[in-house]
Amino acid sequence: MQSRSYSTRTVSDKDVKREWFIVDADGATLGRMTTKIASVLRGKHKPTFTPNMDCGDYVIVINSKKVRMTGKKMTDRPLVRYTGHPGGQRFATPAELIEKNPNKLIEHAVKGMLPKSSLGDKVFTKLFIYEGAEHPHAAQKPKAL
DSSP states (O other): OOOOSOOOOOOOGGGOOOOEEEEEOTTOBHHHHHHHHHHHHHTTTSTTOOTTSOOOOEEEEEOGGGOBOSTTHHHHOOEEEEOSSTTOEEEEOHHHHHHHOHHHHHHHHHHTTSOSSHHHHHHHTTEEEOSSSOOSOGGGOOEEO
8 A cells, every 4th residue: 555645734823933014004905904914824825834733924014004905995994893782883984093003904814814713812912013113123124024
């Protein structure tokens, strides 16, 4: 009987090599940028990707205030959240959200693309978003994504 020449490998935490990437959101389209960010946070770009493990990399996003959306989405698309109380449904447009806290729009988009579990929460902690062009992670020597 012949044996298989391949087998499924699972990666342990000590085998995962984490890197740092930087993304400049200046003029970038929100959806296209956040899909790449979510993929890198998950580790799907690596050949050793394991769905039930956190094997992704760290991502730094700068210039979050300058992100763009195509068409009239910035003013016409409502983002809905719920306070948890009766009648607590709140609506805001992306333009209003950027005015208050520009990081929230990118956080909202990326979080929606991650798993809705404790793994997704763990992966989300590796995302760092900054309003301006400066960030405190220069020592990690991030590469451009």
